[in-house]
Amino acid sequence: MKTRKWRAFTFIEVIVSLSIVSISLLGLIRLHLISISMAEAAEVTSQAVLLAEEKIAETLALGYPKEGTKSGTVEKNALCLRWRTEVADLQSPQLTEADITGLRRICVEVDWKQGAGSKSLQMSTYVADRRLP
DSSP: OOOOOOOOOOHHHHHHHHHHHHHHHHHHHHHHHHHHHHHHHHHHHHHHHHHHHHHHHHHHTTSSOOSEEEEEEEEETTEEEEEEEEEEEOOOHHHHHTTOOOEEEEEEEEEEEETTEEEEEEEEEEEEOTTOO
C-alpha cells in the first residue's frame, strides 16, 4: 500500500511568514505617518512664506515706506500665523563713507505654533528712495 505524502505549509511556516509581513507593514505605516507630518510642515511653511511675501509687497507698494513697525495675525486653515513688519533706515560705515543715504530695510517675521514648539520665518529686502540725486 502506497502512502500519500501531503505537500502543504506547516503551521510554523505560516506563523513565521505572517510575523515577517506584520513587521514590514509596521515599518511602512511608520514611514507613511512621517510623510504625512512632513507634508503638513511643508504646507505650513509655504503659507508662512506666502504671507511674508505678501507683507513685503504691501510695504513696497507704498513706494518709499515710513519707518515703523506693524503687526497682526492671520488665520488660514485653522492655523494662526503672527506677522510683524519692521521698516528701518539702513546705516553702515561703508554707506556713510560712500555718501549713500535713503536706504531702508524691510523685514517681515512670521511665527506660528507647530506641535509642542513654535517656528518662525524671516524675510527681508531693501528699498531705496527714488528721489536720490
